[in-house]
Amino acid sequence: xxxxxxxxxxxxxxxxxxxxxxxxxxxxxxxxxxxxxxxxxxxxxxxxxxxxxxxxxxxxxxxxxxxxxxxxxxxxxxxxxxxxxxxxxxxxxxxxxxxxxxxxxxxxxxxxxxxxxxxxxxxxxxxxxxxxxxxxxxxxxxxxxxxxxxxxxx
Numbered sequence: 452x453x454x455x456x457x458x459x460x461x462x463x464x465x466x467x468x469x470x471x472x473x474x475x476x477x478x479x480x481x482x483x484x485x486x487x488x489x490x491x492x493x494x495x496x497x498x499x500x501x502x503x504x505x506x507x508x509x510x511x512x513x514x515x516x517x518x519x520x521x522x523x524x525x526x527x528x529x530x531x532x533x534x535x536x537x538x539x540x541x542x543x544x545x546x547x548x549x550x551x552x553x554x555x556x557x558x559x560x561x562x563x564x565x566x567x568x569x570x571x572x573x574x575x576x577x578x579x580x581x582x583x584x585x586x587x588x589x590x591x592x593x594x595x596x597x598x599x600x601x602x603x604x605x
Contacts, residue, residue, distance in 0.1 A: 456488065481522035484531040484540040491517055 454462075478490045494516035500509045518524070521540060531540035536551035 456551055460488070475605055481517060481524065482526045484521055485524065485533050486530050487523060491522070493517060 463542045476492045479493050481491055483489060496516050497511070497513050499511050501507060502509055515524075531542055531546065532547055534541050534547045534550050536547065536554040540558050541547045541550060
């Protein structure tokens with residue numbers, strides 16, 4: 452039985468569905484810009500800011516690389532729209548339509564490149580269709596000969 456995320460959250464808040472985590476790295480709760488809850492292992496990265504000329508260290512710190520994915524530490528106040536074209540998020544429907552159109556153009560370009568490469572490696576469709584036509588002609592001739600042999604035996 453599948454349980455919806457809302458039901459899981461309600462059960463967890465009531466203390467019913469709380470399970471103890473045993474072992475492994477500790478996970479943290481993140482939120483996507485569309486409001487979906489995601490549990491992930493924090494990807495902590497150290498950073499250093501230096502002065503260009505002297506190389507003197509100006510500041511150091513740590514950051515969570517999961518935030519680079521677009522995840523948030525708090526639920527978003529303004530939800531974004533999920534994009535079917537890039538599996539990311541956009542602010543407006545127009546941006547999503549533009550993203551999907553751009554993806555379709557890129558797909559066509561990759562399809563064209565794949566077709567060119569296929570033709571270089573295996574021959575073009577014209578060659579294939581010519582070979583198929585020749586095979587069909589030969590098959591028709593063989594069928595005619597077989598019919599003649601069957602007719603002679605009768």
